[in-house]
Amino acid sequence: MGGVLATDDSPRKVWTPETKIEAKMVEAMKQRESKGSSMRSFNTIILKFPKIDESLRKCKDIFEQFDEDSNGVIDQEELKKCFNKLEISFNDEEIKDLFEACDINDDMGMKFNEFIVLLCLVYLFKDDPQALRAKSRIGMPNLEATFETLVDTFVFLDKNMDGYVSKNEMVQAINETTSGERSSGRIAMKRFEEMDWDNNGMVSFKEFLFAFTRWVGIDEVEDEDEED
Incomplete structure (x- = not known):
């Protein structure tokens, strides 16, 4: 993960994304950052930990529902079915790119924490017409509020x-x-x-x-x- 430091004639060093997904992530985040952050301190973030924890743990039921063989991980085929169920419209290449970006162990199986990261990236991308396309929102208002808090926290940092x-x-x-x-x-x-x-x-x-x-x-x- 990461990129290379561009050392051309620019007055400051610029970090260059290494993959298509990372480039989309950076572009979507820059668009979100233009709106600013509601966070005022790191303590504000820490105080939200319990509520965020509770919300993310509720994803476990969704994860288990789509882990059809109950082996503790979601593979690419299961992820495709998951996206269809959640009415998230990505093509096969986009699903493959997302899967590989979040499968940090490169074991072709997405664990629960990796699944949460993937859903949050889907949330980040959803309003960018040039990024990965989503037919509808994830469909879980409380979870979307949690993802917005995570995006807002990154904007603050x-x-x-x-x-x-x-x-x-x-x-x-x-x-x-x-x-x-x-x-x-x-x-x-x-x-x-x-x-x-x-x-x-x-x-x-x-x-x-x-x-x-x-x-x-x-x-x-x-x-x-x-x-x-």
Whole structure:
């Protein structure tokens, strides 16, 4: 994941998307960022964790419904059926691109947290006519409100509105909340490292989403299921 730093005649370095999905993600996020964020501090985000956690866990029923062979993952064929059921109109190539983008283990099976990330990307893309096409909204108002909160959070973190969150932007966001606290820098670094899983110094919306599912404990849901 990630791109390359363009070092042409531009006065500042620009992060270039590496894949079509990442480019669509960045473009859709820039359009959303032009509207601004309602978030005022990182504490505002943290206070929303319990409600977000509750909403995302309700996706488990949807996930299990479309995991037809009950093996704990959704494959591409099952995902196609899922999209048809949710009235999300993507062609085979778009579904393949999305699947591969969210299947971070490259095991051809989408786990629950990966499925949540995919649905949130669908939500992000839905209003962009040049991006992946959706015939209708996901159809779950509460879930859409949760996805909007996640998008709004990323907009708050991405101060320069380039579609990525840098280490400096994360530090700035944390410092706005914990101004004067000696530990604020360490907190920011820890949060950023949790998001930047490919260690390239820039965090995409997808990376942010995967980190967020861990922060609210979605990974623990999977661990509990495996133990059962």
